[in-house]
Amino acid sequence: MPPPTFELIMAKTVVLERKPLSFSERTYLPQIATGLKTTFSNMFKPKVTLQYPEEKPVIPNNYRGVPTLVKDPNGREKCVSCQLCEFVCPPKAIRITPGSVPEDQDDREHVEKAPQEFEINMLRCIYCGYCQEVCPEEAIFLQDEYSSSGFTREEMINNKEKLYELGGTLPDRHYKWDKKKEAETDGNTH
Amino acid sequence: MNAVDLLFWLFAILSVGGGLAMIFSRHPVSAAMFMIVSLVGVAALFVLLESFFLAILQVLVYAGAVMVLFLFIIMLLDVGPEAGKRKLGHFKMGIFGVLATVLLVGTLLTLGNSFDSLALDQSIWPELSEPKDGPSQSLPFSTQVSSFGYGLMTKYMLPIQISGFMLLAAMVGVIILSKKTPGREDVN
Amino acid sequence: MMDWMPQGLWFEVCLKVFFAFMMVGAVMTMAGYSVLAERKVSAWMQGRVGPNRTVLPFVEYIPIFGPLLKKLGMFQPLADGLKFLFKEEIVPGHVNKFYYYLAPLIALVPALTTMTVLPFGQMYWNDGTVSTLALADLEVGILFVFAVSSLGVYGIALAGWSSNSKYSFLGGIRSSAQMISYELAMGLSLLPVFLWVCAPGSSESGLSLSAIANSQSGGAWLFLVQPLSALIFLIALFAETNRLPFDMPESETDLVGGFHTEYGSFKFGIFFVAEYAHIVIGSAIFTVIFLGGWHFLPFMEDPWPANWIGSLLGVGWFLAKTIFLIFFFIWIRWTLPRFRYDQVMHLGWSKLLPLALVNLIVYLLIVTVIDQNAAANL
Numbered sequence: 001m002p003p004p005t006f007e008l009i010m011a012k013t014v015v016l017e018r019k020p021l022s023f024s025e026r027t028y029l030p031q032i033a034t035g036l037k038t039t040f041s042n043m044f045k046p047k048v049t050l051q052y053p054e055e056k057p058v059i060p061n062n063y064r065g066v067p068t069l070v071k072d073p074n075g076r077e078k079c080v081s082c083q084l085c086e087f088v089c090p091p092k093a094i095r096i097t098p099g100s101v102p103e104d105q106d107d108r109e110h111v112e113k114a115p116q117e118f119e120i121n122m123l124r125c126i127y128c129g130y131c132q133e134v135c136p137e138e139a140i141f142l143q144d145e146y147s148s149s150g151f152t153r154e155e156m157i158n159n160k161e162k163l164y165e166l167g168g169t170l171p172d173r174h175y176k177w178d179k180k181k182e183a184e185t186d187g188n189t190h
Numbered sequence: 191m192n193a194v195d196l197l198f199w200l201f202a203i204l205s206v207g208g209g210l211a212m213i214f215s216r217h218p219v220s221a222a223m224f225m226i227v228s229l230v231g232v233a234a235l236f237v238l239l240e241s242f243f244l245a246i247l248q249v250l251v252y253a254g255a256v257m258v259l260f261l262f263i264i265m266l267l268d269v270g271p272e273a274g275k276r277k278l279g280h281f282k283m284g285i286f287g288v289l290a291t292v293l294l295v296g297t298l299l300t301l302g303n304s305f306d307s308l309a310l311d312q313s314i315w316p317e318l319s320e321p322k323d324g325p326s327q328s329l330p331f332s333t334q335v336s337s338f339g340y341g342l343m344t345k346y347m348l349p350i351q352i353s354g355f356m357l358l359a360a361m362v363g364v365i366i367l368s369k370k371t372p373g374r375e376d377v378n
Numbered sequence: 379m380m381d382w383m384p385q386g387l388w389f390e391v392c393l394k395v396f397f398a399f400m401m402v403g404a405v406m407t408m409a410g411y412s413v414l415a416e417r418k419v420s421a422w423m424q425g426r427v428g429p430n431r432t433v434l435p436f437v438e439y440i441p442i443f444g445p446l447l448k449k450l451g452m453f454q455p456l457a458d459g460l461k462f463l464f465k466e467e468i469v470p471g472h473v474n475k476f477y478y479y480l481a482p483l484i485a486l487v488p489a490l491t492t493m494t495v496l497p498f499g500q501m502y503w504n505d506g507t508v509s510t511l512a513l514a515d516l517e518v519g520i521l522f523v524f525a526v527s528s529l530g531v532y533g534i535a536l537a538g539w540s541s542n543s544k545y546s547f548l549g550g551i552r553s554s555a556q557m558i559s560y561e562l563a564m565g566l567s568l569l570p571v572f573l574w575v576c577a578p579g580s581s582e583s584g585l586s587l588s589a590i591a592n593s594q595s596g597g598a599w600l601f602l603v604q605p606l607s608a609l610i611f612l613i614a615l616f617a618e619t620n621r622l623p624f625d626m627p628e629s630e631t632d633l634v635g636g637f638h639t640e641y642g643s644f645k646f647g648i649f650f651v652a653e654y655a656h657i658v659i660g661s662a663i664f665t666v667i668f669l670g671g672w673h674f675l676p677f678m679e680d681p682w683p684a685n686w687i688g689s690l691l692g693v694g695w696f697l698a699k700t701i702f703l704i705f706f707f708i709w710i711r712w713t714l715p716r717f718r719y720d721q722v723m724h725l726g727w728s729k730l731l732p733l734a735l736v737n738l739i740v741y742l743l744i745v746t747v748i749d750q751n752a753a754a755n756l
Contacts, residue, residue, distance in 0.1 A: 035713045043422040051427070193387070219477070219539065226532070246521045254528030255558065261532070262554045265539050265547070335518055335585055 059144040064129045066145040067120055068167030069160070070138075072175070076108060077164075078139035081115040085131035085140055093124035094131060110180045118160040122148050141170065198238055205231030218264045222257060229253045243335050394513070398494070401513055405493050409654035410455035412704050416654075418451060419708045429454040462647030470541070470640050477540035482641070482648035485533025489655040491526045495519040496662055497588040499672045499693035502684040510588040511693065519587035523663060524565060527618065530656070531557040534620075534627055534637045537649070541640035549636030552719055553627035556617055559726035560624075564614035566734035567607045570741035571600055571667060587663070591671025599676045601668035606737045608668045610730055615664060617726065619656040622711040629716055661703035665696060669703075672696040 024030050050057055059065070072078055081098040099116030101108050108114075131140045145166055150156045158166070208228030215221045229252045236245035342350050414429065421428030429451035437444045437453075447453070469478065497512035497519075516522050531554055538550015572585060575593045594600055601608035617624040628636030635641075638649050665671060672692035674680045682688035717725070 032710075032714065036709060039423045039709065039713045042425065043419070045425060047422075047427050048425045049427045219536075223477075223532075223536075242516060243518050243521070246518055246525045250521060250525035250528060254525055254531075255561070258528070258531055258535070258554055258558055261535055262551070262558075265535065265551060265554075 059146070063144050063146070064127050064142040066122065066148050066158075066166060067125060067127075067129075067131055067140055067142050067163075068145070069118060069163040070141055070167040070170040071164065072172040073169055074175075075169070076177075077114055078137045078172075079115050079118065080111060080137055080139075081113045081118075082136065084134045084136065088130045088134045090128060090130065091124040091126050093121045093126075095119045095121070108177065110177055110184075115160060118163055120158045120163065122156045122158060123153060137176070138172070138174075141167065143167065194238060198235070201231045201234040201238065204228070205235065219261065222261050222264060225260075226253050226257050229257070243338055397513055401493055402490055405490065405655055405658055406651065408658045408700075408704075409651050410459065412654045412657060412708075413458065413650070414451055414454050415704065416708050416711070417454070419705065420712045423709075423712045432457045459647070462644050462650075465643035467643045467645075470543075472542045473640060474540040474542060477536045478640075479645070481533050481537035481540060482645045482652070483533075484536060485530060486648050486652040486655070488526045488528075488530040488533075489652045489659060492523045492659050492663075495522045495587060496659065497591060497666060497671070498662065498696050499689060501689050502686065504685075506684075508684075511689070512588065515586065515588050518585045520568065520585055520590070520663075520667070523587075523659075524561070527656070527659075528557070528561060530652075533649075533652070537641065538627075538637040541637070543640050545633045545635070545639045546637050549627045549629075549633050549639070553620065553637060556620075556624065556626050556722055556726070559723060560614040560617035560730070563610055563726060563730040563734045564618065566731065566738055567610035567614065568667070569738050570604055570607050573741055573745045574600070574603060587666050588671075591666045591673065594670040594676070595673045596679050597677065599668065599670045602676060604668075604737075604741070606733070607741075610734050610737070611668070612664065613725075613730060615660045616707070616710070617722070619660050619707075620653060621657065621707055623714040623717050624722060625716060626719055626722055631716070657704060657707050658700070661700045661707065662696075664703055665699045669699050 069077075069079055081096050083096050083098065086094045086096050095117075096115050096119075097117040098113055101111050101114045127142065129142050132142050143166070148156070205228045208224045208226075208231055212221045212224035212228060215224055229248060233245040233248040233253070236242075236248060418428040420426075430449050432451060432453040433444070433448040434453055434456075438448060469475070494513040495516045497510045497515055499511040501509050501511050503509065534553040535550045538546045538548070538553070541547070571590065575590050590600070616622075620627050626636075628638060630636075633639070638646055641649060670676065672695055674682075674695065680688065680692065682691040
């Protein structure tokens with residue numbers, strides 16, 4: 001089979017015949033008048049602007065705001081200071097000082113560690129959400145807080161207290177440590 | 191010395207000083223700016239003579255249009271200071287100097303003679319009151335726009351036509367010189 | 379004691395200076411508020427609200443009135459001006475200092491000088507005489523406006539050149555070329571108007587702005603008589619004031635800021651105010667020439683009485699027309715996109731200029747025919 005000729009290739013392209021512009025179209029004046037009408041009628045349409053400090057925007061679910069630490073519904077600290085988030089954080093905004101949980105704390109049996117200090121530098125944070133993704137304990141969440149401001153650099157470092165204050169309590173699906181405790185009482189340690 | 195005299199000296203110094211500064215300034219843009227100052231000074235002198243029309247034409251045509259083109263070209267070519275400086279030999283310089291002196295002295299002598307022959311109450315303006323075959327009313331010369339128009343369209347009709355024709359010829363010449371002929375474009 | 383000037387003259391000079399300051403104040407205020415109008419109207423046309431937060435501390439607490447002023451952003455020009463005043467003044471190291479400082483002044487002065495010949499109303503005196511309200515009702519008023527406004531281009535050209543930067547330079551060059559091109563069409567478009575206004579044998583010169591305005595009293599407005607002249611003049615006015623669609627000198631998309639790229643703080647503010655002063659004066663001149671000036675509607679006698687109330691109403695009506703035209707300037711800006719540079723030149727030289735010439739010749743013939751008929755009927 002011979003290769004398709006030039007005419008055959010060109011036959012597929014449809015060349016549109018444009019109508020020549022009429023005189024009134026060539027002066028552009030009617031078109032300008034139409035444009036003016038459009039902009040003028042726009043002046044009386046309702047405004048779409050949000051008056052920000054007074055009106056707050058509706059934050060969608062899954063919004064990635066300021067990273068926070070959360071507690072479970074029993075009011076227990078979920079973070080076990082495994083430092084995975086510190087490790088994964090691309091801009092190195094997280095700094096954790098690990099600490100241990102006292103043996104005698106009744107409601108936190110089996111939990112060996114808890115953060116002594118947990119700092120997120122909001123001047124470094126890029127809101128990527130890796131910390132939330134990597135957390136095995138579901139302790140760190142990027143929630144709907146979007147306005148983070150301060151007058152000094154020190155103010156922009158969220159410490160543990162601030163992080164828990166921002167995070168609050170989120171519902172828990174697993175109660176992992178309760179299950180461990182139950183398993184132990186049932187004599188099923190592993 | 192009254193206020194008008196004071197203003198006259200102010201604007202006279204402005205125009206002459208501007209002219210001198212134009213000649214002596216080394217940077218072309220400065221020269222152009224001083225020329226504008228000089229032209230505006232002359233326009234102000236016209237205003238002092240209550241000849242508003244001439245004053246405005248002076249600003250409109252020279253300061254507003256011609257000098258803008260000058261400045262435009264200076265900027266486009268990006269001429270720096272001293273760029274147009276050429277060394278002339280002493281001999282040539284001497285010839286030009288003599289020529290300029292002769293011109294200056296001649297002008298001064300002619301001007302002096304014509305001023306001598308003028309009586310104080312006599313006007314140096316041309317007579318415009320003799321009626322031509324136009325409208326019967328004769329217009330005394332004044333600084334009014336209509337009197338300019340009347341003069342140009344009656345007594346000075348021929349000079350106006352000739353100068354208009356010359357300007358047209360110059361314009362056509364420029365167009366022909368600057369236009370590229372379609373068949374003669376350089377193919378590199 | 380200066381004894382070379384009579385006392386009466388001093389008084390007159392002081393009075394003139396006082397009036398001049400009042401006029402400058404009025405035009406500068408209007409220029410400042412056109413900036414606000416620009417921001418507000420553009421906001422409304424784009425579904426936004428515009429400046430609505432600036433307020434003087436105590437005005438805020440006046441019921442209804444205070445919040446309304448705040449909502450309209452009435453104090454925004456004040457804040458803008460103060461901001462320009464107190465910003466850090468940065469002079470780039472590579473500029474030609476003298477011309478760099480001179481350029482904003484040269485841009486502003488012509489804009490403010492043209493207003494001296496601008497008539498804005500009529501004063502009806504108690505003894506029945508009528509005089510025009512203007513700083514100087516010059517016999518060649520319109521030529522004065524052209525002459526002085528043609529000097530405005532130096533400000534932009536020098537700013538572009540002295541900034542010693544490519545963007546500024548291109549802006550300055552474009553501006554000079556554009557202004558030279560459109561001045562021709564602008565002047566030519568007005569010639570038929572003078573022909574029409576100057577009835578043969580009339581003693582009054584038709585080059586006076588007040589004569590043009592008064593010729594439209596009780597008759598047709600000139601934009602009805604000469605729509606083509608009005609259109610060409612309006613387009614050229616847009617080009618001369620560097621407004622969109624002709625804002626070549628500072629086309630932000632391709633020249634950063636154009637001629638004022640290297641300018642900041644108050645020097646930029648002066649350019650900014652000069653631009654809006656041009657718009658205010660341009661609108662006022664268009665009103666005087668084509669929209670009947672301070673006279674009421676076309677084909678209607680002025681409804682106001684011939685006393686000081688009438689004078690005030692006339693000035694108010696003139697202001698209303700001018701403000702509408704300023705709005706029109708803004709309206710066009712937020713409707714049309716910018717021309718390309720070659721399109722600007724093409725429109726100016728090969729469309730508007732021939733059109734203005736044809737317009738002139740047609741009206742020349744019409745006026746001649748009318749004139750001959752009038753002469754034959756005598």
